[in-house]
Amino acid sequence: MGKRTGYASLPLHGGKAPAWLFSRMVLLSRGILTHLVEEYGTTEVLRRLSDPFWFQAFGCVLGFDWHSSGVTTTVCGAVKESLREAAAEWGLFAAGGKGAASRKTPAQISAACEQLGRDPDLLVHASRTAAKVDSAAVQDGYQLYHHVFLFTAGGDWCVVQQGMNDATSMARRYHWLYEQVASFVDEPHAAVCCDATGSTLNLVAGESTAVRSASVELANQPPHVVLQAVENIPELRLPARHGLFPEMDVDHRYLSRILLKTYEHAPADFEALLGIEGVGPRTLRALALASELIYGTHASTRDPARFAFAHGGKDGIPYPVDRATYDRTIEILGRAVGRAHIDRTERINALKRLAIFR
Numbered sequence: 069m070g071k072r073t074g075y076a077s078l079p080l081h082g083g084k085a086p087a088w089l090f091s092r093m094v095l096l097s098r099g100i101l102t103h104l105v106e107e108y109g110t111t112e113v114l115r116r117l118s119d120p121f122w123f124q125a126f127g128c129v130l131g132f133d134w135h136s137s138g139v140t141t142t143v144c145g146a147v148k149e150s151l152r153e154a155a156a157e158w159g160l161f162a163a164g165g166k167g168a169a170s171r172k173t174p175a176q177i178s179a180a181c182e183q184l185g186r187d188p189d190l191l192v193h194a195s196r197t198a199a200k201v202d203s204a205a206v207q208d209g210y211q212l213y214h215h216v217f218l219f220t221a222g223g224d225w226c227v228v229q230q231g232m233n234d235a236t237s238m239a240r241r242y243h244w245l246y247e248q249v250a251s252f253v254d255e256p257h258a259a260v261c262c263d264a265t266g267s268t269l270n271l272v273a274g275e276s277t278a279v280r281s282a283s284v285e286l287a288n289q290p291p292h293v294v295l296q297a298v299e300n301i302p303e304l305r306l307p308a309r310h311g312l313f314p315e316m317d318v319d320h321r322y323l324s325r326i327l328l329k330t331y332e333h334a335p336a337d338f339e340a341l342l343g344i345e346g347v348g349p350r351t352l353r354a355l356a357l358a359s360e361l362i363y364g365t366h367a368s369t370r371d372p373a374r375f376a377f378a379h380g381g382k383d384g385i386p387y388p389v390d391r392a393t394y395d396r397t398i399e400i401l402g403r404a405v406g407r408a409h410i411d412r413t414e415r416i417n418a419l420k421r422l423a424i425f426r
Contacts (some may be wrong), residue, residue, distance in 0.1 A: 069348050091143070092395070093130045098150035099402055100126070101160075110160040114218055114226040116149070116261035118190050120338050122227070140167045140230045140241050144216040156183070159221030161170035164195070169206065170215040170229075177217060184221050191219055197252045198227045200342050202242045204349045205253065207269040208331045208371060210240045253280060253338045271352060273336075280338035282359030292326035295320060297358040328350045334359045 085093065104113050116122045127139035130146065150160040155161050163176035174192045181188035195217040204214045210231030242257070249256050253272050270276060271283075286294050299320070326346045335341040342352075356367045372409040419426035 079155075084138065088391070089131055090142065090146065091260060092157075092391075093146040094149045095147045096130055097126075097143070098415065101128075101147070101150060102154070104162065105160065110158055110220045111222075111224045112226055113160060114220065115245060115247075117218060117304065118229060118243045120228040120241060120243050123241075126141065132175070140228065140239070141214050144214070144228055147218075147258035152314050153301045155180070160186075160218070161220075162216060162218045164216045166214045170199075170213070177219070180219075183422075186223070191217070191225060192296060194225055194246070194249075194252075195227065197339065197343065198242075198256075199229060201252060201256060201272055202229060203229065204347070205271040205342060205354055206372060207271075207349050208240070209235065209267070210238075211344060219261065220426060221343050251339075253342065268369055268371040269356065270368040270370050270372060273370050273372070274320055275366075275368040275370065276362075278365040279356050279359055279367040282363045282365045284335055284338055284341055286358055286362070287327070287330035288329055288356050289322050293362075294327055294354060294358045295360050298323075311422055 081360075085350075101113060104116065116126075126138065127143045130143060139414050144162075145165065148165065151158075151160060151294065161177075163179040163180070164170045164173035173195050174188075177191050177195060178188040181191065195215070198217075199215050200210060208231075210233045212229055212231045214230040216228045217225060218228070225246045228241065229244075230239055230241045232239050244256065254277065255274050256272060271280060330341065330344055330345060333340075333344055335344060341347060359365045360367065
């Protein structure tokens with residue numbers, strides 16, 4: 069399957085999956101996930117969901133629109149619902165969702181970990197940091213509104229989250245996989261899958277290493293150091309990207325309060341700086357621009373972004389969802405799952421009889 073994390077950009081579509089389709093998506097996704105868990109294990113499920121191409125194909129098989137932004141929220145919703153009864157048995161859990169549901173992610177992770185008897189801190193940190201990176205450290209014009217965190221009883225995890233760009237009427241999906249993340253703030257996305265790229269301030273690019281270090285150094289200094297750098301120049305330009313007009317783009321009173329907080333917290337590195345409450349896109353942009361003026365460091369402008377239907381699509385493209393065929397697929401898949409259980413039981417019993425005979 070190649071690299072399994074990255075981006076996918078999709079046009080914004082209105083509406084939602086009708087109840088008759090979503091209920092079937094839950095059943096079919098449960099059948100597919102059952103096969104994956106039994107044949108390959110829970111970690112392989114994470115690997116596949118974190119692959120933007122496989123995820124898109126999965127959504128098509130479930131009958132959703134092949135290029136709609138809604139495939140992200142609907143497929144994740146179906147997966148989360150399908151895991152509701154199987155989570156404890158499989159050791160595979162899902163937290164978060166769209167809008168307000170995304171803010172419940174830490175609490176849902178903690179609740180599942182309490183049942184498992186494990187510390188949730190590392191998983192909660194992974195969830196929060198992945199969201200903060202794609203909302204603040206990668207400034208590509210997409211505002212996050214959906215975040216789903218899937219994890220196993222053993223602590224493996226993946227993230228599927230999506231942002232919206234009102235100006236272009238596009239949505240961008242971000243995929244993370246634990247085994248591809250050597251660092252949360254240095255090239256955490258191992259694959260790129262996006263046709264729509266644009267002006268981007270990419271503070272987690274490898275080329276931005278010096279900017280990250282300089283930003284941390286500035287965050288440890290009194291606020292006036294950064295504020296003076298921003299105030300003394302009417303327009304700050306980074307090569308081949310947007311201009312920043314301080315009087316238009318930066319609220320100095322708010323920035324001063326945040327810089328005072330970073331100064332008091334004295335972050336040791338960029339990941340710690342990113343984790344400080346209140347540090348968002350504007351604060352990081354101000355630090356990056358100030359570091360370029362003071363230290364000559366240049367932030368990267370590289371945008372980290374660059375199936376056929378089995379049952380039709382919700383909007384009737386390439387053809388309307390065939391409910392009879394869909395139900396037949398669920399039935400056949402269910403029988404196959406049942407047969408697999410029987411076959412496995414028969415093999416175990418045969419081995420036991422052979423052991424007794426010996």
